Amino acid sequence: MSFFDLSLAIKDIVPIQLEKYLRSSGWTDDEAIGDKAKVWHRPEKKYFDLELVQPLDKSLRDYMQRMYEAMQVVSDFEERPIKKVIEDVINFSSDIVRIRVINADVQGGVIPLDDGVLLFERAKDLLVSSSLSAFKKKRFFSGSWPSAVKDFLETLRFGQTERGSYVVNVIAPIMPFPEGDISEADSSITRSMSNNLAKSLEATIIAVEKYEESESLIFFEDAISSGVSANLCDAIIGISGVNRNRDVEISIELALAEIDSQKIVRKHKFLSRQVPVLATASEYYKGNFVINNYEVFGLVVRMDHEPTEGYGVVRVSSLVNGVTRNISIQLDLDNYWEAVKAHKPNIPVVCRGDLHVNPRSASLVNPKDFSVVRNPDMFDDLS
Known part of the structure; x- marks a missing residue:
């Protein structure tokens, strides 16, 4: 300098x-x-x-x-x-969130216009999602913001950008804690937001790495309690650029004016190859996802068959990640009539396939191994 x-x-x-x-x-x-x-x-x-x-x-x-x-x-x-x-x-009395994008095309300290606009927009979204999840953990935030969140966001400022690929600084002045709004040990709302951001980013990285190993969506479900949401994932995706080709590093520096003894990871890095996984997580939180080789177990609640068609469609009431859904399954006629027989006596059925879910419907694609469960013990448990 x-x-x-x-x-x-x-x-x-x-x-x-x-x-x-x-x-x-x-x-x-x-x-x-x-x-x-x-x-x-x-x-x-x-x-x-x-x-x-x-x-x-x-x-x-x-x-x-x-x-x-x-x-x-x-x-x-x-x-x-x-x-x-x-x-x-x-910045003695301000926490700072440093957002760095890493790629050969930004090493000179410049960034394409569209990517730069998107970077600043999604940097704001990152702080918004963290602020909202500090008050309440949800899969997806929409609608109005609590007044305390609005007041906090109005204090945020963008600091001077830095070289080092391309770095954006978000400055968050220490703000007194509104009494009764959050049951946290932090002495300011700013520190509560900063700690929540750090915890949610760490939980996101853990969930992404576990999903890469297993392709199981359950790890994204577990991360919700740590503040991970569709909004957080979308913010990181946007920060990675229009083409989603940049690594993203987010670090949190705490104001010296407020003592914090919590041992929380303060620097987090997302690789560009992990962005598609974040997109999968975002869709999952919004209710759009696919679970391959999923086993549906439940009761038949509806049946549809046209006389001229060589198949029938049943809807089976089954739990999916703790939520009851009516899952549509297209069956050949032999299996369809077996499902019809199981309907009135409330005998559960089971079928395996690829489960496709969106906010309005759920269906089992490529069904196989359909059967009626005639185990009395399982029937007793269901009722």
């Missing part, structure tokens, strides 16, 4: 924020020089001679130079780049 850029950043430092930063870092203020400056020292004996002079009055002619010198003292003491120190002082 050039001195010119540093000067621009130093202008954003608020003296009270620097004071809070220094005090939280262990510095002690020994004396004030009127209302113009304050002198700070380290309490450790080996740093007895280390002194920092903090300018307080921005109208001073040499304010920028003195503030730069103060930042340089902190930078040298912490052995960190002055740019990073200035950022931490400015």
